Amino acid sequence: xxxxxxxxxxxxxxxxxxxxxxxxxxxxxxxxxxxxxxxxxxxxxxxxxxxxxxxxxxxxxxxxxxxxxxxxxxxxxxxxxxxxxxxxxxxxxxxxxxxxxxxxxxxxxxxxxxxxxxxxxxxxxxxxxxxxxxxxxxxxxxx
Amino acid sequence: xxxxxxxxxxxxxxxxxxxxxxxxxxxxxxxxxxxxxxxxxxxxxxxxxxxxxxxxxxxxxxxxxxxxxxxxxxxxx
Numbered sequence: 641x642x643x644x645x646x647x648x649x650x651x652x653x654x655x656x657x658x659x660x661x662x663x664x665x666x667x668x669x670x671x672x673x674x675x676x677x678x679x680x681x682x683x684x685x686x687x688x689x690x691x692x693x694x695x696x697x698x699x700x701x702x703x704x705x706x707x708x709x710x711x712x713x714x715x716x717x718x719x720x721x722x723x724x725x726x727x728x729x730x731x732x733x734x735x736x737x738x739x740x741x742x743x744x745x746x747x748x749x750x751x752x753x754x755x756x757x758x759x760x761x762x763x764x765x766x767x768x769x770x771x772x773x774x775x776x777x778x779x780x781x782x783x
Numbered sequence: 784x785x786x787x788x789x790x791x792x793x794x795x796x797x798x799x800x801x802x803x804x805x806x807x808x809x810x811x812x813x814x815x816x817x818x819x820x821x822x823x824x825x826x827x828x829x830x831x832x833x834x835x836x837x838x839x840x841x842x843x844x845x846x847x848x849x850x851x852x853x854x855x856x857x858x859x860x
Contacts, residue, residue, distance in 0.1 A: 681844065688813060735848075743816075744817060745812070746813070746848055752844065755847060
């Protein structure tokens with residue numbers, strides 16, 4: 641088992657830092673190009689949600705990204721915020737649903753995360769925050 | 784970049800807009816939102832919007848939203 645935790649300000653410019661750092665941390669597992677793209681996308685979507693929806697772009701707040709893996713190539717990604725929370729998770733999960741239509745959001749973030757992960761869970765409480773927990777088995781390192 | 788693109792379409796009112804992905808190394812749902820919004824903007828101006836030089840990874844992500852039913856892809860030289 642190996643694990644890393646990052647905490648960064650709720651700023652969109654930290655989204656690329658988060659996805660690149662996540663992939664750098666997973667390099668010992670030798671993920672293939674497709675797996676790298678999928679993990680980058682998962683992290684990007686989760687972090688974007690935390691910043692944009694959890695914190696409404698409030699840069700005084702902090703987003704936490706935790707990544708762990710075992711030596712069979714099972715990767716766990718946790719992204720949490722202590723923001724506004726999701727009132728209706730089922731609605732938020734619907735493809736193309738977005739609460740921020742005016743900001744040109746596609747409403748595809750949750751669908752993309754779900755598609756690219758083997759297990760995807762959301763824990764959220766109104767005004768307390770949201771944590772997404774994603775597990776993904778890397779085929780390239782599976783024994 | 785987003786504002787620049789919106790403004791450029793609005794002020795030039797072209798017949799056609801091609802979004803070239805040759806130098807784009809990462810696309811997520813934010814990109815889908817951007818493309819769909821430009822599609823709507825172009826449609827109002829009766830302008831055609833197409834995508835070019837998509838990688839298989841781009842196609843996978845963009846395809847999830849069904850946007851290829853609305854927007855054509857083309858190959859540039």
